[in-house]
Amino acid sequence: MSESAGKTLTIAAVLCAVCSVLVSGAVVILKPRQEFNADLDFKKNILMSTGLYSPGADINEIFKKVEPAVVDLDSGEITDIDPRTFDSAKASKDSIPSNIDSAGIKQRARQQVVYFVKNEGKVELIVLHLVGKGLWSTMKGFLTLEADGNTVRGFQYYAHGETPGLGGEVDNPAWIAQWKGKKVFNENLKPAIDVLKSKVPEGIAHAENKIDGISGATLTMVGVEGTFNFWLSDFGYGKFLEKFRAQNPVAQAEVSNEN
Template sequence: MAGLFNMNRNGVAYVVTVAVGVCLVCSVLVSAAAVYLKPLQTQNAKADRRQNILAVAELGGPGVDVNKVFDERIEARVVNLETGEYASDLEATGFDQREAAKDPSTSTKIPPGDDPAGVKRRANHAEVYLVRDEQGEIETLVLPIHGYGLWSQMYGFIALAPDGETVKGINYFEQGETPGLGAEITNPKWQQVWEGKKIYDDNGEVQLRVIKGNVGSDTPDAEHKVDGLSGATLTSRGVSGTIEYWFGPRGFKPFLRNITDGQIGKG
């Protein structure tokens, strides 16, 4: 320390020494803040996720105790996407689907020709959320979905009726699309037009998609079509691709088949 005070304050050595010292102090402070705030960030992320799940299941709203309602009404499970069965060795608490998708040991690389959603690598397991009524029967299924739009991966939840194909709601909560265009996927008015739409045709093939323009009373197969986003063709295609992938055989289709057949999901 004495050496520092004896330095020529106009010299290069002094300036460099002070700069390095300031950088070290700032680094220590930033690291300490990150460690201190990590639990709070994790807690906030959990609360935000729960809030979005309740919103798409129509259980949210002003004044709602998110954690209380979630714990009382929602059953969170982890599903093996290949078999469509619950993963007995994984608990929903602590499972992070995004992190699992980054690890080659817990994920699968998707060939481009089989990847209409632009997922690239999919976790082998996924979270699912079952809303039960007072009798313990499934009232709503909430499933996480994501796919690439024009600029970004778009993350959301979709709520289905117990038949595993009728849409009750959709909620995109994270995206980086163009404001006023593709970002309209977060607009509640557009999300409302999904209600009542059907995912599958009579042969069990995914037919639900976003079209160019609006769906009218004279639109063929209107139950499988959603109004397009004006000026956002690539975002619309991304949403359609997301639905095609996640409700196909490499997504939630095996799980939904098990639910509707009564193989799993009993109260």
């Protein structure tokens, strides 16, 4: 090997070593910052579903009102598992019988984190995590219900791969706005969200459960409806919401007034 080729190889090797030290150093140094930003983004999405977020707001400050808890979906009880360390992705999963799997997810963790928004110790809002298939992707989001455990305050997807301008319109604030005030259960307290092909006609019966569809996105809409109705069923948060209503006088009064 000539002397100049040896030098070139030595320089290349030194450069590689320096670059790998720089890249690994950057990863280590930036990790806390990335974790901080991921945590802030997660909180922001929860707050967006509650309607408590506004651009420029201090997310950590508003999030002080939010109390997470781990719920056992089979019993509907709040567990004593620490929600700060619980990871539902790593928790043991149950298969979902295909005849009730309208979310198309095949399995779900028995325990899930729910978030209570409290004011002076009283629950004002309940935030539920939802996962379900759209046309192209698994769509993940948060649904916020009022203290009656039935009325929608808002919702927000934070991850999906639907087509921008078609299924991706699930992120359109104008489409999301119509959900506020809708009821997720019918008068028999069965999951009843019904996403129509187009606009909800004036005066139609049970309009409180019906949502305007997005044109050109019927298959994503089928996914949204299936996701909501699965997670509100007894295999999802149904038992938890039933227990919550039984223990919460506000929820009991509001549900009986509606019937």
